[in-house]
Amino acid sequence: MAQDPYKVLGVEKGASADDIRKAYRKLAKENHPDLKPGDKNAEERFKEVQAAYDIVGDADKRARFDRGEIDADGNERAEQPFYRHYADAGADHPYHSAEGYEDFADMGDIFSDLFGHARQPGGGGGHGSGARTMRMRGSDVRYAYEVEFLDAARGAKQRITMPDGRDLDLSIPAGLRDGQMLRLKGKGMPGLNGGPAGDAFVTVHVKPHKLFRREGNDIHVELPVALHEAVLGGKVRVPTIDGPVTMTVKPRANTGDRLRLRGKGVAAGKGGKRGDQHVTLKVVLPEAPDEELTAFLTGWAKDHGYDPRAGLEG
Numbered sequence: 001m002a003q004d005p006y007k008v009l010g011v012e013k014g015a016s017a018d019d020i021r022k023a024y025r026k027l028a029k030e031n032h033p034d035l036k037p038g039d040k041n042a043e044e045r046f047k048e049v050q051a052a053y054d055i056v057g058d059a060d061k062r063a064r065f066d067r068g069e070i071d072a073d074g075n076e077r078a079e080q081p082f083y084r085h086y087a088d089a090g091a092d093h094p095y096h097s098a099e100g101y102e103d104f105a106d107m108g109d110i111f112s113d114l115f116g117h118a119r120q121p122g123g124g125g126g127h128g129s130g131a132r133t134m135r136m137r138g139s140d141v142r143y144a145y146e147v148e149f150l151d152a153a154r155g156a157k158q159r160i161t162m163p164d165g166r167d168l169d170l171s172i173p174a175g176l177r178d179g180q181m182l183r184l185k186g187k188g189m190p191g192l193n194g195g196p197a198g199d200a201f202v203t204v205h206v207k208p209h210k211l212f213r214r215e216g217n218d219i220h221v222e223l224p225v226a227l228h229e230a231v232l233g234g235k236v237r238v239p240t241i242d243g244p245v246t247m248t249v250k251p252r253a254n255t256g257d258r259l260r261l262r263g264k265g266v267a268a269g270k271g272g273k274r275g276d277q278h279v280t281l282k283v284v285l286p287e288a289p290d291e292e293l294t295a296f297l298t299g300w301a302k303d304h305g306y307d308p309r310a311g312l313e314g
Helices: 005-009 017-031 040-056 059-066 107-114 149-154 227-232 291-304
Strands: 141-147 156-161 167-172 181-184 200-206 212-215 218-226 234-238 245-249 258-261 277-284
Touching (some): 017 040, 040 059, 040 200, 141 156, 149 200, 149 212, 167 200, 218 227, 227 234, 227 277, 245 258
Parallel strands (some): 218 277
Antiparallel strands (some): 156 167, 212 218, 234 245, 258 277
């Protein structure tokens, strides 16, 4: 079971909605996986913060949590049994007492009426025929779902099948982050006696990509370049999340040199400015032995040799 959401966010139970929002944003930024890649503790903390804000950041859920109707995971709490269920065993039972209740005709009738059981026509109390029911909102449900890196970066629409066999249409916004939670209103459990359905909350996990790595809204990629491209420079094709583009490698490029493609990163929310793509060059020799290249470099090294490790030993 999740921890108390107020404690997770570090706020008092009576904190304002604005204070709760500020605490969430601060903790989410401090522990976001994109800002702390590979830090499992930060990743777990980020998920706890997201789950806590999902409860107390929603006015309705916060009220229900404060009343004890749902737990810290957003699940409905089991109905607490009345003491009467166990104690009322008739007048001879040691716990039975009518003291203080003489003015109430029948507590069973009151509970029956309150929770929607039908009253018989002409029954006691003069209420007449018909049944009154209590409408109750359905429970929220939670799922986890994996999406491809490019779908999360570019946005996509997918139909997914839930464990209970239902199909849900999931709209993945462009720029979605790993661990982000999507709310599908009315897609939870059905309500009782005509009450509204609950919501479905889908925590989305983004699969890693073989080429691209995300940091904030920027994309990073390592680009292999041939020896002659590094020495002489030239035009090269570079993969981006939108498809390949052409960029220029300047002469005398080296492994580790970084180039930038502006606006080729991930969108920063709806209508937000896109990040950039950072390209790190990696000079790669031919896979097959090249005798001509070997002979050339052997002669070249005699007169032009240099030590790239100079100064490494202090």
